[in-house]
Amino acid sequence: MTDLSIQIAGHKYANPVWLASGTCAYGRELADYFPLSSLGAIVTKTITLEPRLGHPSPRVFETPSGMLNAIGLQNDGIRDFISNKIKFLGQHRADLIVNIAGKSISEYCQLCEQLTGISDIISAIELNMSCPNVSNGLEFSKNAELAEQLVKMARKSTHLPLIAKLSPNVSNIVEIAQAVEQGGADAISMINTLVGMAVDIETFKPRLSNVTGGLSGPAIKPVALAMVYRTYQQIKIPIIGIGGIMNYKDAIEFMLCGAQAVQVGTANFVNPMASIEILNGMQNWLQEKGYDSPSEIVGKVEA
């Protein structure tokens, strides 16, 4: 059997198939379908310092080959996460990556410090610098200087590995990737959703209460692949590929373009077993092709 384990920022993950933030909550629902520890890691829904109610409904809308969402980072806040949600995740022995967002650099740092206090069950922190659905959600991933500064300060607040999650809603994602690498990020995850909109022609109303939302799913895969490919050429830290991965072939494409691991998002809503099927498909494909490790195919696209 091909050994699927990978190393990112000194941490060994069982395999390169992870669950994407906001599409698996805190694991409870998917744990009814498969052992969470079968996957490489689970990335939590974004956690903020204070609880957030999110946007009113409607907050999701299905589009051709994808979906729009404007949840607005609804969550119960860091205190609830540490005192309640973490227990369940700890019992499941899944590698846990906690996704956080702040309104300021100081808020990101406070979150990092609080998570460091429970670092024995956390493998990494993912800095969500890229939510398109809240005001100022993109502030840190649109400006290279701010992006670098944010990571630099977060770096000082924790010894945990930092993954910077980048937005595609920028003119030059490579520049931002280089800035977060410079700031001390251990890895990059890309991409978050693309800003999109849909309108009901009977009522003339936008389909989402927030008017615009984030587009995800197969529709964004080619955009994400191109961004991973271009970024891989210019940085040294590992990339975790995200965007429209629905099956193992999609995941392999991301790895050929330079991703060391992938996150599965929208596919979880279509099929709760999607990530496990992707994992099994990847294992079989690598085995059949005679690879000893998934790392052997990373960046091997012959462009």
Ligand SMILES: Cc1cc2nc3c(=O)[nH]c(=O)nc-3n(C[C@H](O)[C@H](O)[C@H](O)COP(=O)(O)O)c2cc1C
């Ligand atoms: C309903 C929904 C909620 C999401 N919430 C978050 C979130 O809280 N934090 C975050 O960093 N990304 C969030 N995302 C973005 C996903 O993690 C992922 O980057 C994006 O959906 C692209 O991957 P996909 O096409 O496989 O879904 C959310 C996506 C969806 C569809």
